[in-house]
Amino acid sequence: MIAFKGFEPGLICRGYPFVLGRNVTDKANCRQNGFHCAENPLDCLTYYPDITHAEFYIVHAGGDLDEDGQDSKISCTELTILKKLTAKELLLHGLAYMADHPLRKLSVNAQWDRGKARDGYAVVRGIDPVASGQLGDILAFAREDAVSGRILQVAVATVDGGRILPDRWYSADFMEREVREP
Structure with a gap:
């Protein structure tokens, strides 16, 4: 296997x-x-x-x-x-795994709805997932259907200081979002 x-x-x-x-x-x-x-x-x-x-x-x-x-x-x-x-490829394979098995338990290394990168990455799944990180961190998103839980979109980006800025929240379409801290 x-x-x-x-x-x-x-x-x-x-x-x-x-x-x-x-x-x-x-x-x-x-x-x-x-x-x-x-x-x-x-x-x-x-x-x-x-x-x-x-x-x-x-x-x-x-x-x-x-x-x-x-x-x-x-x-x-x-x-x-x-x-x-590469690290990005590993995360993309992780997102593909979620898409192939949408009803399986979420890995402890992924977060629901929003997440801040740690150890170089953030993987977030939800209806409108958002993530934030530091320069060099990889942000991975799995946007799902609210009813079926089926994955509709996956996306991966690196916080590069240009298109994706540090300490800002981004959605799966890489649009900056305002997120209030809990």
Whole structure:
């Protein structure tokens, strides 16, 4: 199955040096051993929260598989590392996952309706989602239908200091919005 995995720089995970291509181990118990990855790309951010200092890849999880039900984390005995993703690409895959599975539980790394970036990103889902960040942060939006919950629009932008300014609230169409702090 296609999944997503985060690493420390250099394809290192918990001290283990992975290689591009196929990696094999004996056992897959999600709570104890095996090679871990996630079906939902945003769940990788639970284990590698600083998007600016981690590496993210599309992988193929094979062999024996095990899940623990905490999030979309999977343990497998065969992990094939396929393609490195930029931070923006990881977030776009996360938005696509929401669009493909609109009724699944929202990842803990996404926020409802509005969110301020932390660790380099903000992912916000809602009827009219808004987000704010600092220079260099990535803002990702999933605008949904009020009745069906189906995703109508996804958008990703970087706070660049030009088109998207720091400490301002933006919607999925990148229009600046006035938002009152709670």
